Amino acid sequence: MTSTVEAGSLDIATLRRQFPLLGQTSHGRRLVYLDSAASSQRPRAVLEAMDHYYETTHANVHRGVYAIAEEATRQFEAARHATGRFINAPHPSTEIVFTKNATEALNLVAHSYGRHLLPEGKAILLTELEHHANLVPWLMLAAERGTELRYIPVGDDYRLELSDLDRLIDGVGLVGVSCMSNVLGTINDLGPIVAAAHAEGAVVVADGSQIVPHRPVDVRALGVDFLAFTGHKMLGPTGIGVLWGREELLDRMPPFLGGGEMIRDVRLDGFVPNDLPWKFEAGTPPIAEAVGLHAAVGFLEAVGMERIAAHEVELTSRAIELLTARHGDDLRIFGPPADPKGRGGVLSLGFRDIHAHDLAQILDAEGICVRAGHHCAKPLMRRLGVTATARASFYLYNGEDDIAALSDALEVAAAFFG
């Protein structure tokens, strides 16, 4: 097999050296990390930014008048601004809400918009390929309010089946849709969905967890009303997620969690909420995590999101080509064929009749990290007719040597389970 680490226009060897974890071995072998769709690794620049913040600056934000508190506040708000700019938010300083993760961001919308601004009697339209994070908050809302839930089906081509959209959208007040499936790699064309939703007067909540780390995202071009994503999938730390929402919507929404920071005034018989975006940030926020996310955004921008996207498109296409050529009918890939615009770097695999857990266990012994299971998308797994898949996912630090290692390890698994 080829051992080149070049793919696209990225210098993978140099990039990898900036990720300390990727220099490790696992079971005596080079650690091959193919699980960035679950969580990415982080470059030294992010780790150092967070260390530097804690070593020189830390104090609580928006509270102290002393120098380091002022500086901590400045850095926290600078992170907000950079994150907003990264997705071309019209008003970064008011429209970016920091949460714990993308799940909390989606729950925020379900609670605050769903329970207070979604008109009674209006239905919610979701899709069959959603992650549980964009299903369960709406199922909870539906259980509470009796809201009707509808689903855009997934076709046999692993893409959303939009032929029935006109009927599905009728009477809908909110649409929840993922920008990219974490199981199939399918990148959804949100254009027709957003147009139909807005024509119906519905808002669109997009789960951007899988797309924001991997493709240039412009919320103005996307046209959605809310976008949720998370820091740890885009080279940043765990513990910080992001909700972007249109200012006029966020402004009308009541607070989600109550506590310090989110209030302007509190009396014993009531409170006045703070301005945007702090209205939605109760308690001490993830300050060092915001600083880390800022560094991650800086790293991604320095490499270039267009280049990262091109690299992953090429790597995904090579992976499908090489794996299919070598393993033929033994290998099943649950997802659309290579397609620059319509497919991201996530390969859900079925190999022979080896269960995904067993396959992942053999791959682990070969130093390869893949995710095995239902990927928090059980309705989609039922649609696919499987209980679990083994999923390999790519990021900017993956190269063709990783694909070769995966391919070799599949042969080991085949020999093991005979």
Next chain:
Amino acid sequence: MAGLEDLYREIILDHYRSPRNRGELEVPPAHRVEGFNPLCGDEVVVYLEVNDGVVTDLRVSGQGCSISQSSASMMSASVKGRPVGEARKLIRSFKAMMSIHEHTLGGDEAEDHEEAETVNPEDLGELAALQGVVKFPVRIKCATLSWNTLAQGLDEIAAGVQPGG
């Protein structure tokens, strides 16, 4: 570091490839009980027939990884034909063997294994082959799935839950 051979013992692979007591039983008279592993989506369905305090017949269906399927197969082979009391003792013994990590992983079992009467691991026969699973903590739930399901079934029968309920 534990090797794959600790996990995938030959006898385990044998039960995986040729599962014993695979299938279904008519409900009623049999009692049907389902178990799920929420982490991986594995599912096991156990059909139980208990007459005069003896597990007279038992079948297993469902799908899952080699560990969950072979453990279910071994469970069926060791429990079938035994008095319910012995089956419960076996469940306790098996879970005690698997409990080292299940507790530290925040497992859902709160029962006190030390107090209960159990069988020595040496006396577990081929079930002891699954002992290597404890070196792979995330797989423990795969191994215990069918045993927890069996325990639930025996409890339901004891509580007089309608067959098939």
